[in-house]
Amino acid sequence: MVTISRYGTWTSPISADDAAAAGGGPLLADTHREQVWWTESRPAEGGRVALLRANTPGDAREVLGAPWNVRNRLHEYGGRPWVVFERDGRDLLAFTHWADQRVYLLELDDPAAEPRAISPAPEIEHGFRYGDLAAGPGGDEVWCVREEVTGEGRTDIRRDLVALPVTGAAGEDPGGVRVLAASHHFMTGARPSPDGRHAAWIGWNHPAMPWDGTELCVADIDESGELSEHRVLCGDDGESVCQAEWASADALTVSTDPDGWWNLFRVELDGTRKNLGSVREELGGPLWQVGARWFADLGDGRFAVLRSGALALLDSDTGELTGLPVDVGSSLPSWGPTLAVRTGEVLGVAAGPRHGRAVVAVDPDSGRVRRFTATPGTLPDERYLPVPEERTFTGPDGERIPAYLYRPRNPDFAAADDELPPFLVHAHGGPTGRVSPVLDIDFAYFTSRGIGVVAVNYGGSTGYGREFRERLRENWGVVDVGDCATVARALGAEGIADPDRIAIRGGSAGGWTTASSLTCVDTYRCGTAMYPVLDLEGWANGGTHDFESRYLDGLVGPYPEQRERYRQRAPVNRVQEMLAPLLVLQGLEDEICPADQCERFVAALAEHGVPHAYLAFAGEQHGFRRADTIRAVLQAELSFYGQVLGFEAADVPELEIQR
Known part of the structure; x- marks a missing residue:
């Protein structure tokens, strides 16, 4: 029996705990001697990254138990953290460990062997960071990128390509590290x-x-x-x-x-x-993490390639680009840039509308799919999951704005015929990134409660060529804000969303778009900014990590020549113009969007009487990885939207909004 109830008040079997569990799963995949290897994020273990291997589906074994955490801080986003290779007939594993950022070596053929450090201990915590590991000639060395902290500023970083002897000679002596190039x-x-x-x-x-x-x-x-x-x-x-x-x-x-x-x-x-x-x-993508792989050689003149994130085949003899069988393309339309080849199969991490990220192997000719991992957590009944609809909206100057629409869906509930649902406009991070039509339990958490979501690939997103990507050049805070607002208004005009109950949300650059939107667009009733960019001048003056410290030259303009533009666009300088309540969520160990800028912004919200809520999470960096954090974030969002958009959110603690 279907219960008639207002949108937003529906009860759902999809809990915040389900979303937290689904937030983990495989990250990177590779092969060695026909074995499948992959890293896996585990929110229930504080976001630890485990390393696993398997010969066949169903026999996964963890290679390194806790507390080993196969992750690194290279560029803060991390570089490929492990490599398996052969030396003198023996299989060796080299990997980076998050706690001390050192490189360790493990002899896989010796069951009694323990990991031993082959890079030196730095004088200051995380003073050396390594990533994008590879075997040197003959397997005598591990080649990688080394970052060295050279001062107290976030941008005081030097990088070298280095070689670490597998003998461990550099483990105690920094002089044993051989610099290859800089x-x-x-x-x-x-x-x-x-x-x-x-x-x-x-x-x-x-x-x-x-x-x-x-x-x-x-x-x-x-x-x-x-x-x-x-x-x-x-x-x-x-x-x-x-x-x-x-x-x-x-x-x-x-x-x-x-x-x-x-x-x-x-x-x-x-x-x-x-x-x-x-x-x-696009048979490639943005190099956010060094070691990413958008193509792999099948060895028969064909290449497995990612075509804007979808798996395809390129015949190098004919130049023909073809998709895989339709059932593969529709069930697994999104692949991460971590392709490898295993005995004629294409290996990678893929996801789809009904499947979260999983390590899969696909026969490129028959389309047979073998899954080496299950979707993280327990998936709810498909009837509660939204079906992403691909849409293209048109901007005021005729520009196309791709987006994916996730309508409310719950077989147990319906709303009155004269009610339209509230909607969340989701702005992705990057901003040089994209959203894909895949299962997102965070989205399902909302849609199963009667709140729609639309995820926008605004100008600047990848997958549509350089010209589309460079629509955002010197227009960050303008094009992204405008495109998201265009989509929101169109949904209201089409009768898909209640135009008086639309919110905007996003993390990192999406948090910037959220905060910026609320200072200049009257489309939204509220917004949620997670670990957001807020202070442009702060970024330009050493307020972020080295990798992105000059990102704003392209997104906003050269600094200090465009100082006034930096000041005018930054939400931290426009708090008095804030048009709607804002929920701010921040990790306290974030080196990319540091907590101090967030705290100054929240203080200004309070000073100007802007309704807001602020939650900060110890132990979290850029992006939330811990199960407790993910749970708290979703529950806070739902309570916030309920209070502002006018519905009673079920089964979540009430968030205190400062007014």
């Missing part, structure tokens, strides 16, 4: 060619972000293992190389975008290059 301020880990005669890596310098412009570097390796002066094979200030893999001893396969779309090229050591399939499709 070509740029930012670099991916170097990879040796199959014959050990060359090394290749990607580098870039401020003010460019890696999706703006990078360079593919190659250097010769001499008999002593030293690298010569590097030369640039491709890439520049306006071309972004995001992945490079050795195709042979004298050529690489590269994802780069000289024509405005990330395509695959074969690049010879003399710089000659050939597009393997010229398409107006």
